[in-house]
Amino acid sequence: MAKPVVIVVGAGLAGLTCARMLQRAKVTVRVLEASDGVGGRVRTDVVEGFRLDRGFQVLLTAYPEPPRWLDYAALDLQRFFPGARVRRAGRFHQLADPLRRPLHAARSVFTPVGSLADKLHVLDVWKQAHAGEVEDVFLRPQKTSRAYLRDVGFSDAMVEAFFQPFFGGIFLEKQLRTSSRMLEFVFRMFSSGATAVPARGMGELTAQLAGKLPQGSLHLNTPVEEVFGHRVRLVSGAREEADAVVVATDGRAAEDLLPGLPPRPTTGVTGLYFAAPEPPVRGPHLVLNGEGHGPVNNLAVMSEVSPAYAPAGQALVSVSVLETGQEAGALEARVREQLTEWFGAGVAGWRLLRTYALPRALPLQTPEAFEEPHRRVRLSPGLYACGDYRENGSIDGAMVSGRRAAEALLSDLELPLP
Incomplete structure (x- = not known):
């Protein structure tokens, strides 16, 4: 009997977790990712030797789900002060x-x-x-x-x-x-x-998951235009068929691929990364704006948490602003003004490395959104959905949703859980 074939659309945390569980169950998996790399919102870019997570993120080691799939020792986790x-x-x-x-x-x-x-x-x-x-x-x-x-x-x-x-x-x-x-x-x-980050950036989480998939199962730069039943149509026009399809994108992208899926509001953040000649804060500390004014919500010197985040002799400052949509230059000016008030005139010498505007960083998690603690992952025969918007907006929630989708799919195919 031929092994079942499953298409997973999206190589973020949920999709990769789902794919890993299916692969453990001896299912043939094809992961289709629209971008040029795995991770979705959990990626790390290397810019001039600095490691920039796509928005400030941390791994909470008490999360129940990630240890089932990740090798924490290999991640070389570096801890924040509690x-x-x-x-x-x-x-x-x-x-x-x-x-x-x-x-x-x-x-x-x-x-x-x-x-x-x-x-x-x-x-x-x-x-x-x-x-x-x-x-x-x-x-x-x-x-x-x-x-x-x-x-x-x-x-x-x-x-x-x-x-x-x-x-x-x-x-x-x-x-x-x-x-x-x-x-x-x-x-x-x-x-x-502990509150921690992998020594070489948050992208190591998804890189580790993807690295355990069979060679040839991951297909980058392969955007999907439409999902219908257990078939997909690529932007290129090609059509692919499988025994089942799992849509593992963020909520907004899933709404585009699956007409009729109830919309889920999102919330966003803008992250700014600065290269500084020396750290404005010594030690692995989270810094909070408790004054109630100014654009900066929180700040961390990532190179003080893990030296691998920055080249030797330089510091990487991560700044989070809980607003999106403002013109980048104007926002940078406001941020610099506030940080100068905090740390002095030396802020003028900091170099902006990159600004990440992330309007869809998380699902909005109001009480109304949690009336159903676990949203269904089986949408119709042969069609499944997973992602943090179907569980809760966390690394744990994304991975739980991926596992739940794989469990439902294996049950429907009458295959044993690995």
């Missing part, structure tokens, strides 16, 4: 995880980033987020993240100074309209493990 430096009242203040860095946390008790009561409320969130199993988080009653933080008892000052830039930088929206289920999930992940 906490953040917050710009507030004209100065930088260190906040630390009170459970993992109790001495650092004790020193921050009297900083102007929230009151003592606010800092004690962090333990309340910890208890709620860690109650039960991880999956239970997505079944709880929900509200917006802002309402959740208010109901826990945090002051407006604490929300503005810390939670808005911290969770806003994760959810890519300042209003904190994201579901409290997602807030609890992310809080649990941050507080249970």
Whole structure:
């Protein structure tokens, strides 16, 4: 009996995870990727010796799904300090995880980033987020993240100074309209493990997944124009048929390929990378804008986290702005003005390496979007869809959706799970 053939459209995290599981089950897989490389939104570009992730991203080692597919030792993960430096009242203040860095946390008790009561409320969130199993988080009653933080008892000052830039930088929206289920999930992940990046950039995640696929199964520069049943038509006009098709693109691209798929709003970010002669912040720290004004939401000196991100003797500064659509030159000027206020006149000598405008960086994750914790991956006989918009907007969510699509497909083909 001939082995089944499956076409996977898209070589991002979801598509590659799906393809890996199918390949383990002895299914012949053809992965069709429109661009010139794997990774989708999880790619790293090398520019003048600097490694630029396509938007600031991190891997939370507590995520349940990635360890099933990734070799963490081979990734050589480099860790951030468990906490953040917050710009507030004209100065930088260190906040630390009170459970993992109790001495650092004790020193921050009297900083102007929230009151003592606010800092004690962090333990309340910890208890709620860690109650039960991880999956239970997505079944709880929900509200917006802002309402959740208010109901826990945090002051407006604490929300503005810390939670808005911290969770806003994760959810890519300042209003904190994201579901409290997602807030609890992310809080649990941050507080249970390390926040890290592969030594040579986030693109190593998808490169490692793709490297385990059989030779000849991955086809780059192969954009798909249309999907109909278990057949696809390429932009070139060629048609390909298989036993099943999995659409593993982002949500907007999936809507184009699959008419009738309910639309899912997205949210975006603009990332700017600067080469600096020396790091403006020493150590592997996330820096948050807790002052509530200016374009910069968060900043990290990536070469302080992993020296491989920059050539020797230079520093790579990653800046995230929670807005898209502004003219690049005008945005750079605003960012430089704010960073000069933070770090001094030396910012004028920083060299802009690249600006990434990413209007579709994440699905918008409001409470309404989480009414169905796991969106169906089987659309019709022989047709499946996966991606973070079908699970949750995280590395873990993308990979879970890829696995779920493969499981549904193998079940329909009456093949055993690997």
